[in-house]
Amino acid sequence: MSADGYDHETVERRWQEAWADADVYRTPDDATDPAYVLGMYPYPSGELHMGHVRNYTITDAYARYLRMSGEEVLHPMGWDAFGLPAENAAKERDTNPREWTEECIARMKGQMESMGFGYDWEREITTCEPDYFRWNQWLFSRFHEEGLVSRRDAEVNWCPSCETVLADEQVELEDGVEICWRCDTPVTQRELSQWFLEITRYADELLDAIDGLEGWPDPVRGMQRNWIGRQYGTRLPFEIGEAPGASDEDDTGSTEYGTVEAFTTRADTVFGATFFALAPDHPISETVAEDDPEVRRFVEEEADPEGDEPNGVRTDLTATNPVTGEELPVFVADFVLSDVGTGALMGVPGHDDRDHAFAEKRDVPIEPVVAPVPDDWNPDSGTVPDAPDVSESAFTDDGVLVNSEEYIGLESEAARERITADTEGAEEATQYRLRDWGISRQRYWGTPIPVVHCESCGPVMVPDEDLPVELPEFVNTTGNPLDAAEEWKETTCPDCGAEAERETDTMDTFVDSSWYFLRYVSPDIESAPFDVERANDWMPVDQYVGGIEHAVMHLLYSRFFTKVLADHEGLEHREPFTDYLAQGMVLLDGSKMSKSKGNVVSPQEIVAEYGADTARLFMMQAAQPERDFDWSEEGVRSTHAFLNRLRGMVESFVEDDPDGDDDAVASYVESEIAATVAIATEEYEELTFNRATREAQDLVRTLRQYADYTEPHAETYERGLAAVVRLLAPVAPHLTEELHDELGGEGFVAEADWPDSDADREHAEHRRRLVENTRGDVRDIIEVAGIDDPERIELAVAPDWTYRALEVALESESPNLIGDLMGVEEIREHGDAAADYGQDLQAGREALEPTLAREEERAALESAAWLIEREFDAPVRVVDADPDAGDAEPGRPAIEIVE
RNA sequence: GCGAGGGUAGCCAAGCGGCCAACGGCGGCGGACUCAAGAUCCGCUCUCGUAGGAGUUCGUGGGUUCGAUUCCCUCCCCUCGCACCA
Numbered sequence: 001m002s003a004d005g006y007d008h009e010t011v012e013r014r015w016q017e018a019w020a021d022a023d024v025y026r027t028p029d030d031a032t033d034p035a036y037v038l039g040m041y042p043y044p045s046g047e048l049h050m051g052h053v054r055n056y057t058i059t060d061a062y063a064r065y066l067r068m069s070g071e072e073v074l075h076p077m078g079w080d081a082f083g084l085p086a087e088n089a090a091k092e093r094d095t096n097p098r099e100w101t102e103e104c105i106a107r108m109k110g111q112m113e114s115m116g117f118g119y120d121w122e123r124e125i126t127t128c129e130p131d132y133f134r135w136n137q138w139l140f141s142r143f144h145e146e147g148l149v150s151r152r153d154a155e156v157n158w159c160p161s162c163e164t165v166l167a168d169e170q171v172e173l174e175d176g177v178e179i180c181w182r183c184d185t186p187v188t189q190r191e192l193s194q195w196f197l198e199i200t201r202y203a204d205e206l207l208d209a210i211d212g213l214e215g216w217p218d219p220v221r222g223m224q225r226n227w228i229g230r231q232y233g234t235r236l237p238f239e240i241g242e243a244p245g246a247s248d249e250d251d252t253g254s255t256e257y258g259t260v261e262a263f264t265t266r267a268d269t270v271f272g273a274t275f276f277a278l279a280p281d282h283p284i285s286e287t288v289a290e291d292d293p294e295v296r297r298f299v300e301e302e303a304d305p306e307g308d309e310p311n312g313v314r315t316d317l318t319a320t321n322p323v324t325g326e327e328l329p330v331f332v333a334d335f336v337l338s339d340v341g342t343g344a345l346m347g348v349p350g351h352d353d354r355d356h357a358f359a360e361k362r363d364v365p366i367e368p369v370v371a372p373v374p375d376d377w378n379p380d381s382g383t384v385p386d387a388p389d390v391s392e393s394a395f396t397d398d399g400v401l402v403n404s405e406e407y408i409g410l411e412s413e414a415a416r417e418r419i420t421a422d423t424e425g426a427e428e429a430t431q432y433r434l435r436d437w438g439i440s441r442q443r444y445w446g447t448p449i450p451v452v453h454c455e456s457c458g459p460v461m462v463p464d465e466d467l468p469v470e471l472p473e474f475v476n477t478t479g480n481p482l483d484a485a486e487e488w489k490e491t492t493c494p495d496c497g498a499e500a501e502r503e504t505d506t507m508d509t510f511v512d513s514s515w516y517f518l519r520y521v522s523p524d525i526e527s528a529p530f531d532v533e534r535a536n537d538w539m540p541v542d543q544y545v546g547g548i549e550h551a552v553m554h555l556l557y558s559r560f561f562t563k564v565l566a567d568h569e570g571l572e573h574r575e576p577f578t579d580y581l582a583q584g585m586v587l588l589d590g591s592k593m594s595k596s597k598g599n600v601v602s603p604q605e606i607v608a609e610y611g612a613d614t615a616r617l618f619m620m621q622a623a624q625p626e627r628d629f630d631w632s633e634e635g636v637r638s639t640h641a642f643l644n645r646l647r648g649m650v651e652s653f654v655e656d657d658p659d660g661d662d663d664a665v666a667s668y669v670e671s672e673i674a675a676t677v678a679i680a681t682e683e684y685e686e687l688t689f690n691r692a693t694r695e696a697q698d699l700v701r702t703l704r705q706y707a708d709y710t711e712p713h714a715e716t717y718e719r720g721l722a723a724v725v726r727l728l729a730p731v732a733p734h735l736t737e738e739l740h741d742e743l744g745g746e747g748f749v750a751e752a753d754w755p756d757s758d759a760d761r762e763h764a765e766h767r768r769r770l771v772e773n774t775r776g777d778v779r780d781i782i783e784v785a786g787i788d789d790p791e792r793i794e795l796a797v798a799p800d801w802t803y804r805a806l807e808v809a810l811e812s813e814s815p816n817l818i819g820d821l822m823g824v825e826e827i828r829e830h831g832d833a834a835a836d837y838g839q840d841l842q843a844g845r846e847a848l849e850p851t852l853a854r855e856e857e858r859a860a861l862e863s864a865a866w867l868i869e870r871e872f873d874a875p876v877r878v879v880d881a882d883p884d885a886g887d888a889e890p891g892r893p894a895i896e897i898v899e
Numbered sequence: 900g901c902g903a904g905g906g907u908a909g910c911c912a913a914g915c916g917g918c919c920a921a922c923g924g925c926g927g928c929g930g931a932c933u934c935a936a937g938a939u940c941c942g943c944u945c946u947c948g949u950a951g952g953a954g955u956u957c958g959u960g961g962g963u964u965c966g967a968u969u970c971c972c973u974c975c976c977c978u979c980g981c982a983c984c985a
Contacts, residue, residue, distance in 0.1 A: 219903055226981055264985060310983065335983040345985040354983050433984065634925065847917035
């Protein structure tokens, strides 16, 4: 391939070295509020894949654009270096995670450099290094001090054979049985003491502040809102007791289980409650199960919270409806989840689909208590709509209350408020779907949780001066290697000095990534995780780019950390990322590239064959950054051909300076250069590199046609080439660096000034359209008239008065224009022509648009005449139309073709 | 089920009230250049017609409007996220 292309390898290496030598991408510590452009740091798997290349080309192109525009730029890179894959790889290869990770990082860093990504490597961070993760530990202690850390039991997936905890992704489903991915042993659930960060305390702010994240895509904002899932409702107290006669032992037990609160968003349906249900692991269910074999059997064997069918078993208990006083049967049911609401609910089969299904199955009464609002509903009329038929399916919308005693006739919303206010013990309550963040991981390759367990003091934080708690040497064992590291575990209690044991869990790696963007600001600081003052100046990240798969967790955790740091560590920003771009996927034949499917295009191979610039430019022009697109070998080749052509043009220009005149053609090219620069700049601002690069490519075509048509004016032509080189520099940095050099440019193009242009985009687009329309008209006429060989072509620009008339028409508000038009002397004097044109304007009134001014139009046509001459091989003249002929209009010259 | 985003010519894809038979690219066809191939350049590429022109189109069916690919509603399909969430 390089036989007919340039030697990209040499070119790329030359400039990569030159950039490194000159520290082009360094951001000095004394920079003032640099533009912070950041791509999500990668997990060091060892291979850069297309998704990475796309992600980092976007940030690199944007960072380069900003740098050329005169901004100071912060564009760092690092490694999300902790995580399970390294641990597994180490086991397989009989090495240790550290070595493995280091090798991967070295390899990927080399690949990044070969792509020409301009990072400030002085700011590189690696989360598995003690210099980094000690601050995870330090932050954990700060969170603890602020009461944002708690420890409680939680269920985890446990493999009895491997003796380890499994992440959800490591549990496979086979024939409905959850098994360990490694040894196929059925997975069990285990309660372990886990550490939690109390993100729920920030739930309201995390939710409400989403409204302010205007630079985030709406779907992501929606996903976060959804994830937090705030719901307003009512907490209702239900007295639980044994049903009369259910037990012959005693009659006193009607309140022996006390009050259970149930959360509901539909307090207006409380009169329709016909049963009450408890989660299988609710304390009362567990107590009942001890004596009631049926309940025990259900809890232990039948309950299937994952299944679609609502199952349940009736107990001997009843629950007293706090509003009606009615005694409701109590079920233990598997669709009631202990971590949703209070783990107990009132069942309203008439107005809830799931309750309806359950009621049918267990033969529980179904009562309608809310009716649809009638079309002609008048709340003051005293009439009450008929109750709906809910025997077949529930009516789940809000409506008007029926069968609800004193609340009959109220609309749902009002009824909820009244019922909540009137009922003793009821109160408004807010529910969240968001849970506290369990960060304990029973694994080796992570940040040790800095806690010591002392028999008398309990869990005690490791004092700051003893941080970091480093990892012991890796041992290949079945369970958690930290558990096996006896010597490491053994320590003394920081409080009482007694013998104690270290916490053997490590932190979720999302902790690492929740603040890494702050560490780049001052990667070497030894006294704090980050330099607060500098972070206040440099943060937030102005443009963040990364995969949509992190739309919830990583971004939410980062927002949470940022808010905590703002509240307690002097950070003056409450949000980490101003603008966030979720880049689309690179597909192959319409489906996601994946190793397991074997449909992968390796960036390394593309770079070897076509070069980094081709790979980068192809990706950026293929689609908008947020869109998925298909990888296409054809597209890559045509991109490569384009770069070669551009290089050829620059070379022949340098070898042999043209000496054409600064004529009309040159002025056309000149104005196209200005238009291209203006439009491409706007597109770069918007990160729509596909449109920006298309503009640059179109300009190359114009320049080529120019040189093809005539001997170009050297200065104009060179200005065009230089503009293209700069406009493409952010995306194809190596070749443009080379071409910049060949054109005699000073310094690096990477540091050159972004071209400026005083062209107005709208004006330029009008001009382009005028030229396009005129060419099309000429083409039509030649075709229709059957002209084989035109002798000359005349373009007659409409007379002055027509422009005046258009102007009047645009401003006029009267129902008929003609009067307004005829009120103007210079129009009226053109008699029939004016009347005709006036009719046209009136007819097309709603669709009128301003055009170029007459002189601009004339100049545009004169400078574009060569395109028509070139196409039809006949001389073109621009003339003034006969002022009374009426066949030319603004934006539409009259065309005469002489055969 | 709920929420979000989509469905445009052979394919990808822009347009998001009048310049729309609908930008651009790919593919296809024809031509120029070449000994030839490639690259490059110039046309054509919904249907009928030599052409003027006519007809049928922007998921489906309605509606608003002088006028809809563009706005509103119904339904169908696709993608993504959430989901026995009380």
